[in-house]
Amino acid sequence: MTDDPGAATSAATAAVADRLTALAAQAAARGVDVILVGPGADLQYLAGHSVPSHERLTLLVVPADGAPAMLVPALERPGWNDSPIEVLGTPISTWLDGEDPYDAAVALFPTGTRVIAVDDHLPAVHALGIRDAVPGSDLTVAGAIIGELRMRKGSEEIAHLARVGAAIDRVQGRIGEWLLAGRTEREVAADIAAALIEEGHTRADFVIVASGPNGASPHHEASDRVIQPGDPVVIDIGGPESTGYFSDCTRTYQVAGTAPDGFAEVYEIVRRAQQAAVQVVRPGITAETVDRTARAIIAEAGYGDRFLTRTGHGIGLEVHEHPYMVEGNDRVLEPGMAFSVEPGIYLEGRFGIRIEDIVVVGEDGPVLMNRADRMLKVVG
Structure with missing residues (x-):
């Protein structure tokens, strides 16, 4: 461990990068097209930051093939400034009250997405809303996939x-x-x-x-x-x-x-x-x-x-x-x-x-x- 804030930030960013790469590989190995992670411990682990968004949708999108992305309510966007995932260069999109957050989320998915895995703490209202926004999709849980990474501590x-x-x-x-x-x-x-x-x-x-x-x-x-x-x-x-x-x-x-x-x-x-x-x-x-x-x-x-x-x-x-x-x-x-x-x-x-x-x-x-x-x- 270090008392140097710059070194700590660099280490946190590197850890997030490694975890996202490992999660994408897990998704590919299990035939999952995209993994979705909402606020909570999984998001803290994978993004280096997590804030509750109450009823509004906050989502980390990790495709098996392609770059990860984030979606946050526009009013919450300042809270992600200088977070490890932002420092990493991950695009962070926003949506406004009155807009459909599920359409905004689906816009971040790879073309042809069908198998969608959601983390264990994503509210059902959001999981089902995303499922309905992707006709013919197969919704499953990602807890075991993310758990494969989290159970091994660095x-x-x-x-x-x-x-x-x-x-x-x-x-x-x-x-x-x-x-x-x-x-x-x-x-x-x-x-x-x-x-x-x-x-x-x-x-x-x-x-x-x-x-x-x-x-x-x-x-x-x-x-x-x-x-x-x-x-x-x-x-x-x-x-x-x-x-x-x-x-x-x-x-x-x-x-x-x-x-x-x-x-x-x-x-x-x-x-x-x-x-x-x-x-x-x-x-x-x-x-x-x-x-x-x-x-x-x-x-x-x-x-x-x-x-x-x-x-x-x-x-x-x-x-x-x-x-x-x-x-x-x-x-x-x-x-x-x-x-x-x-x-x-x-x-x-x-x-x-x-x-x-x-x-x-x-x-x-x-x-x-x-x-x-x-x-x-x-x-x-």
């Missing part, structure tokens, strides 16, 4: 993940400041959200504070439940840094006091499962191998039916993206792939335990983006 992307991972580690290191008996989950969550920004995030994307029996719900939303002495508490937090790359890290704590029966023993099962699943990561294994490794340890301990989720999800410009560590995913892992490893045990009416780190596939094994202590920590 060195700059890994540096972003490492920086935001260190930021969230600092927040996990401060949990004892806020996680105290007598406070509500909501109060603790508010303090954590503020700390995420203090420590380098642009926002708190999610803050799960699940105390006592609420921990048995993997996606529990912080409530007004008062945290009790001895409560196990699942803290799952994350958000993006300024580059748009996300953190995601979970630790399970015990509030000072007498823990529920069996809590320490179940915690150790999860810790061992998570450690084993991280250690198995290397090029050449499949995504489902990571899941199976964690699941086998938990099942052997008698809690297989209480491991309710997949073991992990990819991460980058979205907190959940490809590849997914789940049974049935035979995707072979390659260097640069980044994902969470987060096994858990969820005992309804009692407590839940989850430990989560972000891992990048290195040339010889796992590279951890998180360093926060994984041993059971008693706070308060």
Whole structure:
């Protein structure tokens, strides 16, 4: 990474050029005439910039054969000044309110376009409007095509993940400041959200504070439940840094006091499962191998039916993206792939335990983006 703005702009422009070339090649290999990308993480990745256009159509047009182009509402055009895709020289067309944006989009397509693939986040109203503007067209989705590129992180992307991972580690290191008996989950969550920004995030994307029996719900939303002495508490937090790359890290704590029966023993099962699943990561294994490794340890301990989720999800410009560590995913892992490893045990009416780190596939094994202590920590 560099602190030189000019070098950073040049690097971003070069990355956009490489990604657009690679996407066009993917389209050609799959028999797709043109790929269309609207605002969101895919556009940020492929254009180096993305702004919401609300109900108005913004579109990146990437043909299998020919040069890419962009279409934006005229009122949004200044927002694209000096963006990597503009610096690259990609033509940026505009349309005015009252004009038909779909006709404007089709004018950018190669002659004879029939197979059109749209990214996963393009609103249906726009996808269907484009389909209707090209009689006889075949509309399909481009998520898997774009995912082939996004799931392999380059060195700059890994540096972003490492920086935001260190930021969230600092927040996990401060949990004892806020996680105290007598406070509500909501109060603790508010303090954590503020700390995420203090420590380098642009926002708190999610803050799960699940105390006592609420921990048995993997996606529990912080409530007004008062945290009790001895409560196990699942803290799952994350958000993006300024580059748009996300953190995601979970630790399970015990509030000072007498823990529920069996809590320490179940915690150790999860810790061992998570450690084993991280250690198995290397090029050449499949995504489902990571899941199976964690699941086998938990099942052997008698809690297989209480491991309710997949073991992990990819991460980058979205907190959940490809590849997914789940049974049935035979995707072979390659260097640069980044994902969470987060096994858990969820005992309804009692407590839940989850430990989560972000891992990048290195040339010889796992590279951890998180360093926060994984041993059971008693706070308060």
